[in-house]
Amino acid sequence: MPEPLVRVSRLSKHYGGHRGLLARLTGAPATRLVAVDDVSFTIARGEIFSLVGESGSGKTTLGRTILRLIEPTDGSIVFDGTDITTLGATQLRKARRQIQMIFQDPVSSLNPRLTVRQMLGEVLHVHAICPRAQINARIADLLALVGLPADSIDRTPRHFSGGQRQRIGIARALAMEPQFIVADEPVSAVDVSVQSQIMNLLLDLRDRLGLTLLFIAHDLSVVRYLSDRVGVMYLGRIVETGTRDQIFTAPRHPYTQALLSAAPRPDPAQRGTVAAIGGEPPSPLDPPDGCHFHTRCPLATDLCRRIAPEPETVEPGHVVRCHHHARVFA
Numbered sequence: 426m427p428e429p430l431v432r433v434s435r436l437s438k439h440y441g442g443h444r445g446l447l448a449r450l451t452g453a454p455a456t457r458l459v460a461v462d463d464v465s466f467t468i469a470r471g472e473i474f475s476l477v478g479e480s481g482s483g484k485t486t487l488g489r490t491i492l493r494l495i496e497p498t499d500g501s502i503v504f505d506g507t508d509i510t511t512l513g514a515t516q517l518r519k520a521r522r523q524i525q526m527i528f529q530d531p532v533s534s535l536n537p538r539l540t541v542r543q544m545l546g547e548v549l550h551v552h553a554i555c556p557r558a559q560i561n562a563r564i565a566d567l568l569a570l571v572g573l574p575a576d577s578i579d580r581t582p583r584h585f586s587g588g589q590r591q592r593i594g595i596a597r598a599l600a601m602e603p604q605f606i607v608a609d610e611p612v613s614a615v616d617v618s619v620q621s622q623i624m625n626l627l628l629d630l631r632d633r634l635g636l637t638l639l640f641i642a643h644d645l646s647v648v649r650y651l652s653d654r655v656g657v658m659y660l661g662r663i664v665e666t667g668t669r670d671q672i673f674t675a676p677r678h679p680y681t682q683a684l685l686s687a688a689p690r691p692d693p694a695q696r697g698t699v700a701a702i703g704g705e706p707p708s709p710l711d712p713p714d715g716c717h718f719h720t721r722c723p724l725a726t727d728l729c730r731r732i733a734p735e736p737e738t739v740e741p742g743h744v745v746r747c748h749h750h751a752r753v754f755a
Contacts (some may be wrong), residue, residue, distance in 0.1 A: 428506065429467035430605060430637050431491070436464045436500030438483075438490050458709050460486040462661035462717075464500070465736070468605075468637055468654075473627075475640040475648045477684070478658035479706060484641045485529075487658070488607045491639065492524055493517060504605065522552060525598035529610040531590035535582045541568070541593060542578045548600040567596040572626060588619035595626065599634070607639045612647060624651055645688045649673055654742070657681045660706055660717040667743035677745040680718050716748070724749045 438461040461483045468474040476484045489495045491502055493509060501508050509520055528534035536544060545564045549555055555563050561578075568577055571592040582590055591611060598606055608627065612620040624647065630636055642648050648655060648669075655672040657665045657680065665678040676682045683702040704721050707713050715733055719725035726748070734746045 427470065430470045430505055431468040431639070432501075432503040433467070433491060434465050434501045434503070436487070436490065436502065437461055437498045438486055438495060439498045456710055459661050459712055460709060461490060461497075462712070464661075464663050466656055466663060466666055468639060470604075470637055471631065471635055472653045473631060473638045473640055473651055475642060475652040475655045476658055476663075477642055477645060477648050477655060479684075480643065481660075481706060481709070482658040483661040483709075484643075484658055485609055488526070488609050488639060488641050492521075492526055492607055494526070522601045523604045525601050525603040525606050527591075527594050527598050527606060527608040527611045530614050531587065531594045532582070532614075534594055535590060537582050540579050540581055541573075541596075544593070545597060545600050548597060552601060554600060554602065563600075567600055570599060570630070571596045572622075586619075587615045588623060591615055591619075591623055592626070595623075595630070599630070603636070605637045605639070607641070609641045610643070611640075613642070613644070620647065627651065645673075645685065657684070660712055661709060662717055662746065664718065664747065665743075665745045671740070671743045675743075677739055677743065677750040678718075678747045679722050679724055679749075716746070724752055 437459075440458040440460060441456050464487060466474070476487065478484055486495060490497050493502070497510060500510070502510050504520065504524060507520065509517065512520060542561070542564060545567060546560050549560050549563055550557065564578060565575055568575060573589060573592050573596070577585070577589075582593070585593065591614070595611075611627070612623045615623060627638065628651065631638060640648070640651055652669045654666065654668050656663045657672065657678065659680050665672065665676065665681045672681060673685065676685060680702070687702065702721055707717065707720055713720050713730075715731050716722070716725070716729040717733075719729040722729065728748050734748045736744045736746050737750070738744050739750060
């Protein structure tokens with residue numbers, strides 16, 4: 426098998442863990458927020474790997490940690506054979522030409538004072554993507570690539586719709602000519618009528634440019650349409666990974682089953698076969714021992730409360746963290 430483009434191993438991100446002045450004066454214990462907890466997965470070249478889960482599951486933190494926009498607490502991130510967690514500032518800046526991000530909210534991620542020419546031109550100039558004399562031509566190519574008219578070049582973000590702003594964000598990421606893009610809920614802030622256009626654009630760019638994508642989303646229908654493989658996150662851990670068909674037709678974790686059962690269906694006569702998930706996720710400030718999902722799982726036993734399950738391959742390419750995955754499948 427070819428070496429994956431991205432290999433994430435035992436990655437964790439914790440916040441806090443030390444006692445500040447007020448805590449020392451009052452005798453309060455130190456607090457630690459576990460945002461990402463012992464996550465491992467790979468992404469093959471040219472693949473779209475999606476992360477899905479409830480709000481607060483750690484998807485965005487994981488994506489930003491992989492890009493080192495947030496520094497990891499532990500673990501390794503190997504991109505194209507290089508562990509980027511060991512890179513210094515200068516080396517990391519060079520590596521970031523190959524690793525870019527599309528942000529969720531195009532309004533806040535674009536500078537409202539700059540025109541498209543200034544935003545994209547700054548990227549091309551600072552990173553020496555092309556000679557100065559070729560910058561305008563390169564910007565025109567980028568606009569055409571993402572489906573924006575040529576006269577967009579001297580407009581500011583306020584002159585564009587939400588979908589057009591997201592296309593500018595995509596063009597900015599593509600300006601660096603990356604191999605790998607993290608797309609953090611890129612269609613959640615646009616109208617439903619525009620979502621399919623953005624999704625088809627991402628698929629087209631993947632095919633034309635050979636891009637590899639980590640796609641972060643909470644909408645299962647979007648994930649099913651775009652993904653080659655899927656990872657399901659719960660309270661900082663990936664509890665199941667598999668191909669799109671494995672996850673959507675034969676889920677092996679009770680959390681994955683409940684998510685799929687709770688998803689809206691076009692036909693109101695169709696009903697889920699699994700009861701909706703009860704209760705709220707535990708606080709990441711105080712995650713439960715053992716399996717994090719045991720406080721809401723109908724299959725939980727004493728084993729689940731005491732010992733966190735290890736990842737187990739149940740069929741080629743299908744990995745699950747559940748002591749009772751055989752009962753789920755049955």
